[in-house]
Amino acid sequence: MNKPKLFIASASLMALLVSTNLSAAELIVEVENIQDIKGTLYFSLYKDEKGFNANENFVARQRVSVDKKTVQVNFGDVPAGEYAVKAYQDVNDNGKMDFNGAMPAEPYGTSSKSKEIAPPSFTSAKFTLDKNQKVQVNLLK
Template structure:
């Protein structure tokens, strides 16, 4: 009987260790204010200021086809931590955020945080504390 209890306890422990949900939770970006249902949506997730400001080495980056004016983009299972998100709507599907002759973005973009300014936010303005499955709103601006 004692060995059976140990075997059950060991099996339970090993099963829980193998389960990714024990170590990570899902982060979903809810992208709102999509003006036209066309092109692609890019969402990038960063875990430090330098990469966020340079748009380099995201923790993850997702590209999805735009099929609605509000879209949920799963960034997958992630460990707890501090993150910041950026998104843009690549309306013409050329793989980049386009800019006008004046240097202003000509396609919609946004970030996590509450900034309503057209200027790019800092990492501190956009960062979120992530520790459990959650949704983060990103309102696209242009």
């Protein structure tokens, strides 16, 4: 390969590697002040309102055992964009979120700053991920 072609190929590869690095960021989600130190916390990361509202088509999902008052999960490198997080604590470890009628019987929360006990919305929970970021989720019960 001659020098100009080698230079162009090398420059193209470097540009691809740099642009991939710039378009992804590390996402850490944290829950503090957990009341019941037991069960499992489930986290789902959504990119759109439709998936968020239907609890499906999540971008990524994590789960962690609850053994202390503060829990963190690392979603790793996530492509830049707008996202929202939903979380719930499966206190009795039965693999699902329990309800009392229409109301959740187990702690739940979103990446929203709101502390209202109301159905969460993607709009209120969304955040822009464009750099390494830690997002708080407050569990409600």
